[in-house]
Amino acid sequence: MWILLLLLLISGLAQGTVYRWVDANGVVHYSDTAPAKARADRLQPTADSQVRIRPMTLPAGSDPQAEDAAPHYQLTLLTPTADATLRDNRGRITVKATVTPALARNHRLLLLLDGQAQPMNGKAMTLDNVDRGSHQLQLQAIDDQGQLLGSSDAITVHLHRQSVLQSQRKGT
Numbered sequence: 001m002w003i004l005l006l007l008l009l010i011s012g013l014a015q016g017t018v019y020r021w022v023d024a025n026g027v028v029h030y031s032d033t034a035p036a037k038a039r040a041d042r043l044q045p046t047a048d049s050q051v052r053i054r055p056m057t058l059p060a061g062s063d064p065q066a067e068d069a070a071p072h073y074q075l076t077l078l079t080p081t082a083d084a085t086l087r088d089n090r091g092r093i094t095v096k097a098t099v100t101p102a103l104a105r106n107h108r109l110l111l112l113l114d115g116q117a118q119p120m121n122g123k124a125m126t127l128d129n130v131d132r133g134s135h136q137l138q139l140q141a142i143d144d145q146g147q148l149l150g151s152s153d154a155i156t157v158h159l160h161r162q163s164v165l166q167s168q169r170k171g172t
Contacts, residue, residue, distance in 0.1 A: 073107075073141040073150030074100040080137070082155040089162045091130040097123045097139050097152070107149060112138040132161040 019034050029035070078096040080086060086093060095111055097120075103109065109120040113127060114135050139152040 071101055071104065071149065073103070074098075075109075075139045075141060075150050075152040077137060077139055077152050077155055080155070080157045082153075083157070085158045085160060087160045091128065091132070091159065091161055093127045093130050093135070093137075093157065093159060095120075095125050095127065095137065095139075099123060099141065103141065104143075106144045107141055110140045110142060112136075112140060112154075130159055132159050134158050 019031050020028065021035050022028050076098045078098060079094065093113075097109070099109065109123070111118045111120050111125055111127075113130070117140075118125070118127065120139075134156055135158075136154050136156050138154040141149040141151070143149055
């Protein structure tokens with residue numbers, strides 16, 4: 001009972017006075033302190049004029065300070081372009097990318113080829129002996145803990161390789 005009474009007294013003290021005034025430019029101002037030179041109206045709070053502020057909730061596992069510390073990278077695949085048709089009998093796909101801002105020392109790039117991660121050294125990479133057909137490419141930046149810091153749009157490319165059967169037909 002005493003706690004309830006104490007809470008009621010504290011909440012009454014927390015309700016402050018709000019002043020309203022209009023400056024020379026016609027802008028309406030609200031403040032908890034009276035303006036020095038202007039005439040201010042003291043507003044009395046009513047039940048329907050009170051503002052209720054809900055506490056902000058963050059998603060589980062999020063740390064606002066960690067988000068400020070880790071940069072969010074903008075990643076773009078320059079080559080190959082989306083829906084490009086590549087012709088290489090050795091199955092090579094050369095990938096070039098841009099990263100903004102520059103990667104921090106403890107961050108690295110991964111190239112996802114059909115969902116399988118390939119570590120990149122720098123912003124260019126050549127994949128060898130890729131099977132013919134359509135493949136999906138995506139670039140990701142991760143930190144040393146494996147946390148995703150940014151990713152590019154996923155693109156699809158089509159690789160054409162000469163068939164072994166076609167080679168045999170030409171030889172006969």
